[in-house]
Amino acid sequence: AIREIITVPNPLLKQISKPVEGGVTDALRALMDDMLETMYDAPGIGLAAIQIGEPVRVIVMDLQENEEKHPRYFVNPEIVWASEDTSPYDEGCLSVPEVYDEVLRPARVKIKYLNYQGEEIIEDADGLYATCIQHEMDHLNGVLFIDHLSKLKRDRAITKVKKLRRAA
Numbered sequence: 001a002i003r004e005i006i007t008v009p010n011p012l013l014k015q016i017s018k019p020v021e022g023g024v025t026d027a028l029r030a031l032m033d034d035m036l037e038t039m040y041d042a043p044g045i046g047l048a049a050i051q052i053g054e055p056v057r058v059i060v061m062d063l064q065e066n067e068e069k070h071p072r073y074f075v076n077p078e079i080v081w082a083s084e085d086t087s088p089y090d091e092g093c094l095s096v097p098e099v100y101d102e103v104l105r106p107a108r109v110k111i112k113y114l115n116y117q118g119e120e121i122i123e124d125a126d127g128l129y130a131t132c133i134q135h136e137m138d139h140l141n142g143v144l145f146i147d148h149l150s151k152l153k154r155d156r157a158i159t160k161v162k163k164l165r166r167a168a
């Protein structure tokens with residue numbers, strides 16, 4: 001089912017999400033299916049469970065490379081290594097609609113997570129995959145991409161989203 005995406009300002013988005021206990025169950029897979037459906041509908045390329053109000057450490061992603069659907073699921077993801085060198089990207093966020101700004105993040109990361117089947121995966125990420133997984137991992141720690149910007153830019157972003165909401 002398509003779920004409502006929480007937008008700023010909302011204290012829920014600042015919560016630290018809790019690790020999933022008890023492995024990847026059918027109930028957890030149902031949540032990940034809802035997250036993916038919600039993400040495609042938005043549309044977006046990633047979604048953290050907290051963005052639909054579920055404070056658990058679960059992320060879905062589909063970078064939609066060359067138009068094929070390639071969904072990825074991450075349960076209890078961890079960044080186990082990050083490169084010194086960084087790369088900029090004009091990020092957006094479904095919880096901060098119609099705001100885009102440049103964020104610098106490590107260019108490459110090594111991640112460890114459980115996949116849809118509950119298998120442990122260790123994987124290297126670079127490019128948009130690296131940028132997106134770090135953006136989603138921030139969500140699990142209550143951090144939004146605008147928290148990496150100046151206070152001035154952050155306040156302007158929140159003011160802009162408030163105006164959008166009134167107009168809706």
Ligand SMILES: O=C(O)C[C@@H](Cc1ccccc1)C(=O)SCC(=O)c1ccccc1
Pocket residue numbers: 043044045046047048089090091092093094095131132135136
């Ligand atoms: O809020 C989110 O986590 C989703 C966010 C993920 C993200 C985008 C860009 C850089 C880092 C992380 C989005 O998907 S915003 C929407 C967006 O960027 C997009 C939407 C449709 C097609 C392609 C990109």
Ligand SMILES: [Zn+2]
Pocket residue numbers: 092093094095135139
């Ligand atoms: Zn986001």
